[in-house]
Amino acid sequence: MTTRQLDGKTALVTGGSRGIGAAIVARLAADGAMVAFTYAHSKEKARAVAAAAGGAYAIRADSMTGGDVEAAIAQTVDRFGSLDILVNNAAVSEFATIGELTMDQIDRMISVNVRSAVVAIRESLLHMGAGGRIINIGSINADRTPYPGQSIYAMTKGAVASLTRGLAHELAARQITVNNIQPGPVDTDANPSDGTWAPKMLAIMASDRYGTAAEVASFVSYLASPDAAYITGSSLNIDGGFTA
Numbered sequence: 001m002t003t004r005q006l007d008g009k010t011a012l013v014t015g016g017s018r019g020i021g022a023a024i025v026a027r028l029a030a031d032g033a034m035v036a037f038t039y040a041h042s043k044e045k046a047r048a049v050a051a052a053a054g055g056a057y058a059i060r061a062d063s064m065t066g067g068d069v070e071a072a073i074a075q076t077v078d079r080f081g082s083l084d085i086l087v088n089n090a091a092v093s094e095f096a097t098i099g100e101l102t103m104d105q106i107d108r109m110i111s112v113n114v115r116s117a118v119v120a121i122r123e124s125l126l127h128m129g130a131g132g133r134i135i136n137i138g139s140i141n142a143d144r145t146p147y148p149g150q151s152i153y154a155m156t157k158g159a160v161a162s163l164t165r166g167l168a169h170e171l172a173a174r175q176i177t178v179n180n181i182q183p184g185p186v187d188t189d190a191n192p193s194d195g196t197w198a199p200k201m202l203a204i205m206a207s208d209r210y211g212t213a214a215e216v217a218s219f220v221s222y223l224a225s226p227d228a229a230y231i232t233g234s235s236l237n238i239d240g241g242f243t244a
Contacts, residue, residue, distance in 0.1 A: 005225045007032035010080040012072065014038045014063060014120060015090030016056075017046045019188035020137065023213035024087055027221045029053035033085065036076040038063070040090075063090040063116035064108065073123040083127045085224045088117040088160075089137040095149045106152050113156035114163075121167070130175035133224045134167070136160050137216075140184040140239045146204060157182070161235045168233025177232035179223050184239025186211040206241020 015021045016037025029035045036057040039046040046058040061068035092112045094105045142157040164180040185201045187193040193210035
């Protein structure tokens with residue numbers, strides 16, 4: 001049972017049409033927020049997520065393109081009149097060694113995982129007032145990369161963690177908090193709990209299961225709420241003991 005602790009708040013979730021992003025959209029809407037979200041490709045999936053969240057606002061935007069990200073912020077503010085919560089969830093991953101990855105693949109990870117978050121934050125700050133919340137969705141790989149082929153992806157998520165710490169100092173005077181959630185293995189279409197990597201992941205975790213997208217979404221909702229006003233600059237793990 002939710003408490004609608006976000007009544008009257010407006011939120012934008014990047015990459016909100018599937019997986020963790022879709023769960024975040026649903027949870028923020030259930031807690032009372034007016035929610036917009038971006039999607040890159042599937043209009044059908046986006047429509048389904050919007051409908052399930054009670055009429056969330058779907059915005060076609062490619063996080064590779066700074067202009068699309070800027071436009072998504074503008075459309076959210078035009079639609080709702082304000083922006084209180086930004087969730088930087090859009091991300092891409094390519095798991096291969098640094099020698100195997102092409103520079104195009106590396107540039108894409110940097111653009112989507114880091115640059116798009118910077119663009120979204122800069123634009124959001126033009127509209128965000130006291131009590132604003134910036135929540136980045138990072139990865140536990142920023143802290144632990146147990147297998148070869150994760151170095152570049154981990155680098156991008158490490159950059160997100162560093163950005164979070166620095167922004168906490170820059171935005172404290174404006175009473176805007178900035179935090180970074182670092183999920184471990186979470187059961188999604190892209191990383192199913194019965195997939196080929198699951199036995200390896202479970203073998204190094206304290207928990208005997210993958211997390212759920214809903215569990216990550218509940219963490220986001222808490223950080224977006226007034227109860228989390230004293231938390232800022234933190235990278236918070238939700239990883240089933242992946243780093244224990």
